[in-house]
Amino acid sequence: MEIELYRYFASHAFETLKDKMLMLARPSSLNDPFEFLYRSKGQITMAKARRYIKSRMKSEYFYREIKRNNPAIKNKSDFKKFMRSEFENLSRKYFDDYDTISTPDPLLCKIMAEKHFRLSCFTSTELLPHEEILMWSHYAAKHTGVRLKFRLNDSIKHPYLIKKVLYSKERAGLDLTNTAEIQETQKTIIESVRTKAEGWSYEKEYRLFAQPSDCKDVKGDDGEVRSFIRFKPEIILQIDFGINSPKREIERITTLARSEYPHVQIRKANYHKCDYALTYEEIYKA
Template identity: 30%
Template sequence: MAHKNQPIRFSNTLAGSQQEEWPPLVSPPTLFRYLTTERAKEVLRDNRLYLCSPNSFNDPFDCRLRPGFAGSKAEYKRIGLLLAKGTKPNASRQALRGMVAKVRDKLNPMAFEKLYDSWESQLLNKSGMLCLTEWSNDLLMWSHYADKHTGVCLQFEHILGRDLLGNAMPVRYVDSYPGFSFVRTFAQIHNLEQQSEALVEFGKVLFLTKSTHWAYEKEWRLIDFPIDGQPRYGSRNFAPHALIGVILGCKMNDDCRGEILALVKQREPVPSIYQAAKKDREFALQIRRFE
């Protein structure tokens, strides 16, 4: 189950963070998904993976990072002008200046914090997310996500840009809370030339930044944003060939093992089957071919 990783560089920056570099990361050839036996049966039978709402996550910081809301007079003025142009794109300069003057006092940190709370609620309530990992033998993830080692770990082919899982992106683990500005992002979003890039960058900070306490998970995430305002959580089809391996938990009982094996052997192509087992004199698992 060991693989040589090919390095893929991400030349990204954190939105509003003084051009802080996103560190170079590697893209593994496969990614894994830990599941209970019942969930694994559904995936094997239907070729569908479930994207959940970020509201269901157990980490209170996950996808709930708070940006800064203070802005300079120049930034507030620029935002007022962008809003005015959006309301009346054909208005004269004098008319636009008058519109900006009327809203200037309303553009303050409290107003942007209130706006962000509404925006955050929409993102958390309606986004869909699939969490994957680079590891197939982590003791904690088998315990937490695969029903105390009685479940399954599925191995998927991962090629950047190809099929459903090719759109997954790596989580960035940090020691310090990221500093990023919602005021600056808001201004960029209302500038059509910067809108797409600003949304992507802000989304990376919000949804792909976690504390180093979680670094052991080596997580990758497939994220579906509610750009059209509609909920994006729910099931998604994946190509049958993308599932290349099925790992059985070390505490799976014989009945569940028989059901999983029957579903695996019905697939085309048939994925490889592995068994997780405790190592004799280590706090570790070995993943070996099932016989």
């Protein structure tokens, strides 16, 4: 199923169109400190603690960790003997320390997100007039930038994934006591990367996710490495310029679009005669 979404640009709109490459952000660069941060839920019991330790025994990482902390363990056979004798103590320690262990670490959440995701933020084309003004102000350099309308497929899973952002008073809840429910854990983690506080709801946001391995990394003149995915010209449907977009930028993007994107409608925002709203004047009609 195809969906039409806006993407606001404070800069690099010309380069995006010229190179046909969309830059994806690293999770650590986002402006909301609550990004990817879940909340712990569920009550720990000794039975759950034992089940957790038993599940961890299959992990190579857990084996290496136990071996590192117990030099007498030389091989897997020693490890099994150690676990038989210390299983109850390890379970008890997990039970006693659970409140500390289960408290999400914001830095760790971002590190995990950084490892698995790159993303680009879009917004619905059904923005209300006052919401649209805010988006231009916040994400298009105070109305000096550019807005592109994309047509994307929100039913595919590769090379990108489109998710509508959820807005909530509470963070997504992850029950770390229920280790057997792996699918439920994965579902909650996905929910946490698409859930934001209610205060952001005016954005009507959608997110495009891609794995780092599906991106092309480019080192800029400033030394920063940025991630990109390629796109085909036909997914760009419309180019809108802000009220304060510089004439030179309008001219060079319009010239490029007429050559590379002849099917695209081009408009410039203007003040509504009476309301706190925008109207759009057509510059180029495909």
